[in-house]
Amino acid sequence: MSQLPFPGPVSTDPNRPVRVAVVLGTRPEAVKLAPVVRALEAAPRFEPLVINTGQHREMLDPMLSRLRLTTRHNLDVMRDRQELSALTARLIEGLGEVLRQEEPDVVLVQGDTSSTLCGALAAFYERIPVAHVEAGLRSGVFDDPFPEELNRRLVSKLTRWHFAPTEQAGALLQAEGIPADNVFVTGNTVIDNLLWVRRRGVGRSAFRTGRRGVLVTLHRRENQGDRMRAMAATLLRLARRGDVEILLPMHRSPAVREVLEGALAHEPHITLTEPLDYFDFTASLADCEVVLTDSGGVQEEAPSLNKPVLVLRSTTERPEVVATGAARLVGTDPEHIHTEANNLLDDPALYQSMAEAPSPFGDGYAAQRIVTRLAEDCTAPLLHTDSHVPSLADW
Ligand code: UD1
Ligand code: UDP
Numbered sequence: 476m477s478q479l480p481f482p483g484p485v486s487t488d489p490n491r492p493v494r495v496a497v498v499l500g501t502r503p504e505a506v507k508l509a510p511v512v513r514a515l516e517a518a519p520r521f522e523p524l525v526i527n528t529g530q531h532r533e534m535l536d537p538m539l540s541r542l543r544l545t546t547r548h549n550l551d552v553m554r555d556r557q558e559l560s561a562l563t564a565r566l567i568e569g570l571g572e573v574l575r576q577e578e579p580d581v582v583l584v585q586g587d588t589s590s591t592l593c594g595a596l597a598a599f600y601e602r603i604p605v606a607h608v609e610a611g612l613r614s615g616v617f618d619d620p621f622p623e624e625l626n627r628r629l630v631s632k633l634t635r636w637h638f639a640p641t642e643q644a645g646a647l648l649q650a651e652g653i654p655a656d657n658v659f660v661t662g663n664t665v666i667d668n669l670l671w672v673r674r675r676g677v678g679r680s681a682f683r684t685g686r687r688g689v690l691v692t693l694h695r696r697e698n699q700g701d702r703m704r705a706m707a708a709t710l711l712r713l714a715r716r717g718d719v720e721i722l723l724p725m726h727r728s729p730a731v732r733e734v735l736e737g738a739l740a741h742e743p744h745i746t747l748t749e750p751l752d753y754f755d756f757t758a759s760l761a762d763c764e765v766v767l768t769d770s771g772g773v774q775e776e777a778p779s780l781n782k783p784v785l786v787l788r789s790t791t792e793r794p795e796v797v798a799t800g801a802a803r804l805v806g807t808d809p810e811h812i813h814t815e816a817n818n819l820l821d822d823p824a825l826y827q828s829m830a831e832a833p834s835p836f837g838d839g840y841a842a843q844r845i846v847t848r849l850a851e852d853c854t855a856p857l858l859h860t861d862s863h864v865p866s867l868a869d870w
Pocket of ligand 1: 502503530531532533535553554555556557559562563587588589590621622623694695696728729831836
């Protein structure tokens with residue numbers, strides 16, 4: 476059996492553009508796919524069709540307009556406290572219908588969410604080749620993070636183009652038997668977007684006082700419940716140092732909000748907010764001193780702005796950021812988190828070494844590399860006539 480679904484060049488009708496269905500549904504997918512959509516729009520012969528699954532609503536919709544993403548479909552699948560199985564059923568059914576209607580040449584998915592998995596699976600059912608952005612991340616523990624680790628392993632089985640953010644991620648895919656010719660190391664598109672926003676100089680920091688800024692985000696399913704309660708208690712202790720302001724933009728998940736609001740509302744030196752607009756969030760990131768997070772995207776963004784990160788998880792699928800010294804994997808034990816946070820705030824040499832560690836996630840040209848590669852494989856009949864494969868120099 477071939478290791479690869481749909482190997483070889485994609486044959487497209489030379490009289491119409493190559494149609495790439497870009498599937499997204501959550502906040503990080505919008506952030507990380509916006510540069511790819513922009514690059515597809517700018518490339519000759521491509522037509523991106525953005526399919527919003529609607530897995531997120533309030534957290535996604537403002538992001539779409541901020542990032543100038545125009546969607547062709549909204550499947551509106553989000554339900555309050557959605558269960559994974561019912562969410563998956565709604566996604567697969569809705570995506571299958573849209574793919575049959577649109578008949579794209581390629582389906583492009585990103586990362587490891589339920590929308591990602593269902594986008595790839597629905598494409599496979601319709602026999603459409605899949606491109607996977609941010610491929611090859613592995614924690615090595617199949618149910619941590621839950622369910623993302625399994626999602627991304629399954630997506631790799633369905634994928635034709637594996638766009639890996641780092642050499643290490645690319646090597647992991649090849650170690651799983653994916654042919655080297657189908658793995659492309661591009662950098663992470665999250666950096667493309669961050670540099671795009673920072674260059675424009677937009678957004679306002681949400682820190683309110685002149686105290687030392689600690690930016691916190693928490694949302695992972697495996698951290699919900701007692702773990703999150705214990706972490707909230709640690710944040711309370713940290714706030715009582717007296718010299719910091721903790722800014723915590725809360726995820727919309729009720730499982731997160733109940734715990735954080737219950738423990739931290741009305742506490743002096745703690746600013747609990749609704750999810751921040753992306754421009755304001757990145758401005759707050761630039762304005763803070765230290766980041767505590769269980770988010771994937773935030774730990775990728777912070778080193779680009781020279782902000783040390785304490786990762787509030789026990790496993791990581793981004794070991795590069797720990798290896799460069801930009802982040803520490805501090806686990807979920809409240810006492811340990813407290814010690815590590817105080818060390819970072821009180822030890823200038825440690826702080827300096829983490830802040831100066833290089834970002835392992837690329838140079839801001841990941842999206843261009845992705846589109847260039849797709850152009851090489853999808854538009855060959857056109858390219859031989861009146862077009863050319865875009866190279867980095869063209870962007
Ligand atoms: C999802 C992804 C996770 C990603 C995260 C990014 C899965 C299984 N999980 O987790 O990988 O890191 O998004 O944020 O795909 N809600 C709202 N409004 C919103 C968004 C969510 O009310 O705009 C509430 C709903 O009650 C929803 C719940 O949050 O049921 C959980 O949302 P869901 O997408 O299932 O999981 P996340 O925890 O957001
Ligand atoms: N983000 C945002 N507003 C916030 C918190 C995060 O715009 O209040 C952005 C952040 O810059 C990053 C992305 O959301 O690009 C990360 O999303 P999230 O933490 O929800 O998901 P994960 O990356 O863990 O999958």
